[in-house]
Amino acid sequence: MTKEEILQKIQDILTAEFELEKEAITPDAKLYEDLELDSIDAVDLLVKMKEFIPGKIDPESFKKARTVQDVVDIIYPLVQKS
16 A cells, blocks of 8 residues: 555545545644544544554554654555555
8 A cells, every 4th residue: 555545545534534625634734733633533543544454553653643644654664564
């Protein structure tokens, strides 16, 4: 899976589950400020992403994510292992 495909999956999840506009979900979009996600939303996003990610996501590394690109960068190595 490429980084672009991961971004598309994240966009799909955020538009379907959080009713965000796809155009607002750019790599530079800040999860908490721009997309107005809270910590519970971040956990929900993590749970939804586990459906297409083999293995485990380290919650500590995910806590450091501030932008959509950060999330892509955290997930990318995990999908490369499969």
